[in-house]
Amino acid sequence: MTSPSKLRASTAGTLHQRIRNDIEGRILSGEWPPGYRLPFEHELMNTYSCARMTANKVLSALAASGLVERRRRAGSFVARPKVHSAVLQIPDLKAEVENRGEQYGYELLERQQRGATRDDRSRLEVHLREPVIALRCRHDAAGQPFALEDRLLNLSAVPDAATQDFSQVSPSTWLVDHVPWTEAEHRISARNADETIAAELSVEVGAACLVIERWTWRSGEPITAVRFTHPADLYDLVARFTPSGRA
Amino acid sequence: MTSPSKLRASTAGTLHQRIRNDIEGRILSGEWPPGYRLPFEHELMNTYSCARMTANKVLSALAASGLVERRRRAGSFVARPKVHSAVLQIPDLKAEVENRGEQYGYELLERQQRGATRDDRSRLEVHLREPVIALRCRHDAAGQPFALEDRLLNLSAVPDAATQDFSQVSPSTWLVDHVPWTEAEHRISARNADETIAAELSVEVGAACLVIERWTWRSGEPITAVRFTHPADLYDLVARFTPSGRA
DNA sequence: CGGTGTAATATGTATAGACAAATAACACCT
DNA sequence: AGGTGTTATTTGTCTATACATATTACACCG
Numbered sequence: 001m002t003s004p005s006k007l008r009a010s011t012a013g014t015l016h017q018r019i020r021n022d023i024e025g026r027i028l029s030g031e032w033p034p035g036y037r038l039p040f041e042h043e044l045m046n047t048y049s050c051a052r053m054t055a056n057k058v059l060s061a062l063a064a065s066g067l068v069e070r071r072r073r074a075g076s077f078v079a080r081p082k083v084h085s086a087v088l089q090i091p092d093l094k095a096e097v098e099n100r101g102e103q104y105g106y107e108l109l110e111r112q113q114r115g116a117t118r119d120d121r122s123r124l125e126v127h128l129r130e131p132v133i134a135l136r137c138r139h140d141a142a143g144q145p146f147a148l149e150d151r152l153l154n155l156s157a158v159p160d161a162a163t164q165d166f167s168q169v170s171p172s173t174w175l176v177d178h179v180p181w182t183e184a185e186h187r188i189s190a191r192n193a194d195e196t197i198a199a200e201l202s203v204e205v206g207a208a209c210l211v212i213e214r215w216t217w218r219s220g221e222p223i224t225a226v227r228f229t230h231p232a233d234l235y236d237l238v239a240r241f242t243p244s245g246r247a
Numbered sequence: 248m249t250s251p252s253k254l255r256a257s258t259a260g261t262l263h264q265r266i267r268n269d270i271e272g273r274i275l276s277g278e279w280p281p282g283y284r285l286p287f288e289h290e291l292m293n294t295y296s297c298a299r300m301t302a303n304k305v306l307s308a309l310a311a312s313g314l315v316e317r318r319r320r321a322g323s324f325v326a327r328p329k330v331h332s333a334v335l336q337i338p339d340l341k342a343e344v345e346n347r348g349e350q351y352g353y354e355l356l357e358r359q360q361r362g363a364t365r366d367d368r369s370r371l372e373v374h375l376r377e378p379v380i381a382l383r384c385r386h387d388a389a390g391q392p393f394a395l396e397d398r399l400l401n402l403s404a405v406p407d408a409a410t411q412d413f414s415q416v417s418p419s420t421w422l423v424d425h426v427p428w429t430e431a432e433h434r435i436s437a438r439n440a441d442e443t444i445a446a447e448l449s450v451e452v453g454a455a456c457l458v459i460e461r462w463t464w465r466s467g468e469p470i471t472a473v474r475f476t477h478p479a480d481l482y483d484l485v486a487r488f489t490p491s492g493r494a
Numbered sequence: 495c496g497g498t499g500t501a502a503t504a505t506g507t508a509t510a511g512a513c514a515a516a517t518a519a520c521a522c523c524t
Numbered sequence: 525a526g527g528t529g530t531t532a533t534t535t536g537t538c539t540a541t542a543c544a545t546a547t548t549a550c551a552c553c554g
Contacts, residue, residue: 014537030465040504051539056505057304064311072505073547180277190437190457190479208455208479210437219276232437232455261507287534298509303535319535320517499552506545515536522529 019048019058027067027078034080038068092172093228097141105140108167109200113155124152124215125222131155133162135171138200145201146234151226158223175224183217188237191229201231208232266295266305274314274325281327285315339419340475344388352387355414356447360402371399371462372469378402380409382418385447392448393481398473405470422471430464435484438476448478455479 013021026032039047044055059076062068070076097104114120115129126132133153139146151171153161158179166174189211198205210230216223260268273279286294291302306323309315317323344351361367362376373379380400386393398418400408405426413421436458445452457477463470 016537028465042504051541052505053540054538056507057537060506061311064308070505071547072545073503073549075504180275180280186484188435188457188484189482190455190477192439192453192455192479206439206453208437208439210435210457230437232439235436237433237435263507289534298511299535300510301508303537304507307536317535318517319515320519320533322534495554497552497554500550502549503547504545505547507543509542510540512539513537516534518531518533520529520531522527524525524527 015048015050015054016058019044019050019055020061023058023062024067032078034078036078037075038078040075092176093139093147094170094173097139097146100141102142103140105143106137106168106170107140108135108137108165110134110136111166113162120152123225124154126154126156131162135166137166137170139170141234144234146230148197148200148229149226150229151224153224154222157218157221171224172226179218179223181216181218181223183220185215187213189213190232193229197229201229203231210235210237212237262295262297262301263305266291266297266302267308270305270309271314279325281325283325284322285325287322339423340386340394341417341420344386344393347388349389350387352390353384353415353417354387355382355384355412357381357383358413360409367399370472371401373401373403378409382413384413384417386417388481391481393477395444395447395476396473397476398471400471401469404465404468418471419473426465426470428463428465428470430467432462434460436460437479440476444476448476450478457482457484459484 023032023038027036032038038059041052041055041059044050044058045052048055059068059070063070063076067079068076069079094104094106112134114132114134116124116126116132118128120126120132120134121128124132132155133151135149135151135153137149137151139149149170149172153171155162158175160178161171161174164174191209191211193201193203193205193207193209195205197203197209198207201209203209210232212228212230213226214228215225270279270285274283279285285306288299288302288306291297291305292299295302306315306317310317310323314326315323316326341351341353359381361379361381363371363373363379365375367373367379367381368375371379379402380398382396382398382400384396384398386396396417396419400418402409405422407425408418408421411421438456438458440448440450440452440454440456442452444450444456445454448456450456457479459475459477460473461475462472
C-alpha cells in the first residue's frame with residue numbers, strides 16, 4: 001500500500017481539472033476499485049463548494065472517456081474494463097522513418113489503371129469494371145527496404161487520383177492530404193515471405209513479415225484497400241493505453 | 248457530390264445530440280473539410296435557439312473526441328487527423344475463442360516461482376531477487392493450439408498470485424478480475440517459429456507467427472509482462488476506427 | 495406473500511448570466 | 525515600414541436555477 005495522503009486534493013489548474021484529477025487519482029490508484037460508487041453530484045458540490053453543473057460536467061466527461069458508468073437514481077460507479085483496448089498509432093511511414101533519424105526513400109514499382117477485376121472486387125467492394133488504380137511501391141529506411149505497399153484505389157470515389165502518377169509522392173501521403181474518410185478497419189497478421197516479397201524486401205525466402213491491412217470508407221463508399229508488408233526485424237507496432245482514455 | 252439537403256437538421260434526440268449530429272455529419276461527409284472554421288458559439292446559439300452553454304458543451308465534446316480544434320478569439324476548426332490511429336481490442340482469449348463458436352482449451356505448461364534473474368529484470372523492471380512467478384501456458388481452439396502465453400508476474404505487486412496455481416484458470420483471466428492497472432504498452436511483431444515454439448504450437452519450424460507483447464503497470468509499479476505467440480494462419484488482430492473517436 | 499402504485503432521489507438536459515483569459519485585428523507612434 | 529499598445533471578439537470556466545426522466549425503495553392492497 002502506498003500512503004493514501006499522497007493524493008489528497010490537488011491544487012493546480014481549474015476546479016474542473018482538480019476534481020477530475022482527484023477522482024482519476026483515486027480510481028487509478030485502486031483506492032476506488034471497479035464497482036465502487038463514487039460521490040453523488042451534490043456531495044462533490046459540498047466537498048468542492050461548486051455548482052452541480054461543474055460536478056456534472058466532470059462526471060459526464062469521465063463517463064465519456066469510459067472510466068466511470070452512470071446510472072440514474074443509483075449513482076456513478078467506477079467502470080470495470082471489459083476488454084483490453086489500446087490506441088494504436090499507425091503513422092505515415094515517411095514520418096515514422098524520419099523520426100528514427102534515418103533517411104527515407106520511396107520507389108513506385110507498378111501503377112496500373114483498370115476496370116475492377118474479380119479479385120479487385122473482393123478486396124474493395126466495388127462493382128466489376130469500375131475504374132480502379134492498383135499501385136505497388138516500396139518504402140526504404142536508411143537504404144534498406146522497410147515496407148512493401150500494395151494498394152487498390154477506388155477511382156469513382158477519388159477521381160483526382162487519376163491525374164497523380166505517384167512516382168514521387170507516395171499514395172499514403174497523397175491520400176491523407178486529399179481524401180477525408182469516415183471509417184477504417186485494420187487487420188494485423190504475420191506471413192512468411194514468398195519469393196517475390198523476399199526479393200523486393202531483400203530478406204530470405206520464408207522470413208516472417210508483419211502484415212498490416214487497412215480498408216477505408218467515406219460514408220460507406222469504399223475508398224481504398226492497402227496492405228503493408230514489413231520485414232519482422234525492422235518494424236514493430238506499438239500501442240499504448242491508459243484506462244482514462246488519454247494516451 | 249451527394250445532395251447537401253440530405254443532412255439538414257436532424258430531428259431525433261436531445262438538442263445537444265441534434266447539434267452534434269449535424270456538425271459531425273457535415274465534417275464526416277467532407278462538406279466541412281479539415282481546417283474549415285465552424286460556426287461560432289453565438290451563431291449556433293441563433294441557429295438552434297439554444298443557450299451558449301449548450302453550444303459550448305457540444306463543441307467541447309467534439310474537441311475532446313479530437314474531431315475539432317478550438318482556439319480562443321479565432322474559433323473552432325475541423326481538425327486534420329495527424330496519424331492513423333485506431334482502437335485496438337485485445338479480448339480475453341477464452342472469450343475470443345468461444346465467440347468463434349469453437350471449444351476453448353487451456354493447459355499450464357510450466358509454473359516457476361523464483362527470485363528475479365537478470366533476464367527477468369530486463370523484462371519487468373524489478374530488482375534482482377525480487378519474487379516473481381514465471382508462467383508458460385497454451386490456449387487451444389477446437390483442439391488446435393491457438394496461442395502460447397509466456398508471462399512474468401511481479402509478486403510484490405500482486406501477492407495474491409502466490410496462492411494461485413493457474414492449473415485451471417489462465418493467468419490472463421485471473422488477472423483481469425483481480426488486478427487493476429493504470430498503464431499498458433503493447434508491441435506487435437512477427438517472428439519465425441523456432442523448434443520449441445513449432446513443437447508446442449504444432450506448426451512447421453520457420454512458420455510465421457504473430458507476437459503480441461504487453462507490459463502492465465499500476466501507478467508506475469510493474470505488474471506483469473506477457474508474450475502471446477499465435478500461428479499466423481489462426482489469428483488476426485482487428486482494429487476499427489471512426490474519426491469521431493466513437494468505435 | 496406477491497404484485498402494484500407512488501414518492502423520493504439522482505442524473506440528464508437546458509437556460510441565462512457573469513467574469514476571466516487569450517489573441518487577432520487594428521490604430522498609433524516612431 | 526516596422527514595432528508597440530489597445531481593443532474587440534471568442535472561447536473557458538463557473539454559478540444558480542429549473543424541469544424532465546429514469547429507477548430504486550417503500551408502502552399499500554389484493
